[in-house]
Amino acid sequence: MRKLVFITILITIFTACKNQKTIATGYQGQGKSAVVSTLSKPVQKQWKGIWSFEDDNLFFSNDFESGRLNGVTADGDNHYTALITAENTPVNVSPWYAFKVWSNTPKMITIKMTYQDSRSRYYPKISTDGENFTPLDSVNFTVLNKGTGTFGINAAPEFVELKINVGEKPTYITAQELYGSTRVKKWIDSLSTKNYISNYEIGESREKRAMNLMEVSNGTYKKAVLVISRQHPPEVTGFLAMKSFIETLTGDSPKAEKFRDNYDLFVVPLMNPDGVDNGNWRHNMGGIDLNRDWQDFNQPETRSVRDFLVKKENEGYEFVFGADFHSTWDDIYYPIDSTIIGKKGDIVFNWIENITKRLPQKHTNIKPSTEITPTMVSRNYFYVNHGMPAIVFELGDNTPRDFLKLKGKVAAEELMDLLLE
Numbered sequence: 510m511r512k513l514v515f516i517t518i519l520i521t522i523f524t525a526c527k528n529q530k531t532i533a534t535g536y537q538g539q540g541k542s543a544v545v546s547t548l549s550k551p552v553q554k555q556w557k558g559i560w561s562f563e564d565d566n567l568f569f570s571n572d573f574e575s576g577r578l579n580g581v582t583a584d585g586d587n588h589y590t591a592l593i594t595a596e597n598t599p600v601n602v603s604p605w606y607a608f609k610v611w612s613n614t615p616k617m618i619t620i621k622m623t624y625q626d627s628r629s630r631y632y633p634k635i636s637t638d639g640e641n642f643t644p645l646d647s648v649n650f651t652v653l654n655k656g657t658g659t660f661g662i663n664a665a666p667e668f669v670e671l672k673i674n675v676g677e678k679p680t681y682i683t684a685q686e687l688y689g690s691t692r693v694k695k696w697i698d699s700l701s702t703k704n705y706i707s708n709y710e711i712g713e714s715r716e717k718r719a720m721n722l723m724e725v726s727n728g729t730y731k732k733a734v735l736v737i738s739r740q741h742p743p744e745v746t747g748f749l750a751m752k753s754f755i756e757t758l759t760g761d762s763p764k765a766e767k768f769r770d771n772y773d774l775f776v777v778p779l780m781n782p783d784g785v786d787n788g789n790w791r792h793n794m795g796g797i798d799l800n801r802d803w804q805d806f807n808q809p810e811t812r813s814v815r816d817f818l819v820k821k822e823n824e825g826y827e828f829v830f831g832a833d834f835h836s837t838w839d840d841i842y843y844p845i846d847s848t849i850i851g852k853k854g855d856i857v858f859n860w861i862e863n864i865t866k867r868l869p870q871k872h873t874n875i876k877p878s879t880e881i882t883p884t885m886v887s888r889n890y891f892y893v894n895h896g897m898p899a900i901v902f903e904l905g906d907n908t909p910r911d912f913l914k915l916k917g918k919v920a921a922e923e924l925m926d927l928l929l930e
């Protein structure tokens with residue numbers, strides 16, 4: 510008996526230390542979202558084109574999907590300064606950039622990256638085809654005026670300098686991998702060659718881009734899972750985990766087949782096509798953070814998903830699970846607190862636990878929310894208005910890409926197991 514008490518105390522101390530350590534080093538996530546108006550605001554539409562430095566025989570361009578470059582100056586000696594500004598302010602500190610550079614005479618240049626009221630959050634990715642990206646070699650990356658904080662934007666440098674070998678073939682320099690609306694549509698079209706997958710428009714964005722929905726349906730089971738992603742344009746790592754998640758749910762494994770024999774799946778992979786294609790830091794072209802618009806529905810992108818869900822419910826559908834994929838400084842889960850959601854949330858918490866068991870190599874913080882009204886964010890709307898157990902699934906900006914893929918796959922497998930129990 511005494512031995513048991515002693516062990517219990519030891520375990521308690523150990524657990525307390527462990528929690529302490531998590532608090533000291535882990536990302537605890539953001540606080541409650543402030544209530545803000547989501548009525549449209551003016552947006553600065555970016556000038557698109559080519560900056561030609563004829564004397565240097567050097568060219569910059571932002572004229573492609575997701576491009577963002579707001580100005581360049583030539584400083585002499587193959588040194589250039591790039592300016593990156595936001596679509597409007599105030600805006601979250603996620604300074605997205607994407608441009609290409611080329612020259613008819615191969616040489617090495619230095620580019621100093623500067624940002625409007627922000628710091629250098631995203632480590633540069635390099636590509637020559639716009640599809641395959643690698644992080645810039647660290648020997649070509651210099652931090653100027655490094656951050657004083659230990660985490661988040663305060664830990665990021667104010668400026669950075671990149672050394673780039675330029676040649677005739679343009680080099681893409683981007684904040685994250687490029688997944689504009691064309692590339693995303695190509696992906697859903699490639700999946701839609703399977704006879705149980707289709708995709709169609711459920712609405713249009715403010716600039717009349719398609720709001721594409723992918724439907725995975727093998728019959729009509731009237732029980733469905735909903736997945737959305739990219740409300741926030743730079744959050745590509747969340748998109749990549751979502752992509753792997755969907756590829757697993759739609760794959761050829763016996764488990765996935767069984768899942769599809771019991772459930773339908775609806776996916777909106779690109780919630781903010783205007784923001785993504787315009788290279789915005791955060792907002793849609795109404796100048797609004799879409800993930801604050803799930804109460805008032807002032808923006809067409811959120812309205813299209815709301816109307817779709819209402820229509821499906823009128824057809825007799827029950828949504829049994831919802832996930833909204835995002836990216837932030839580190840991996841984190843934002844479920845609805847169990848004191849609010851009760852038994853209905855068990856599937857979410859069991860799911861988190863099962864994923865964690867299978868992926869012990871990387872710690873993921875969990876921050877349950879107790880505030881669900883006004884709904885404002887997608888997860889709250891899904892639960893409050895449609896009774897859907899839902900979660901915000903956040904991946905880190907720098908989470909290794911092979912791990913993102915693995916996590917998406919494991920998350921899909923564990924969800925299928927729980928839904929098929």
Ligand SMILES: [Zn+2]
Pocket residue numbers: 740741744835836
């Ligand atoms: Zn986000």
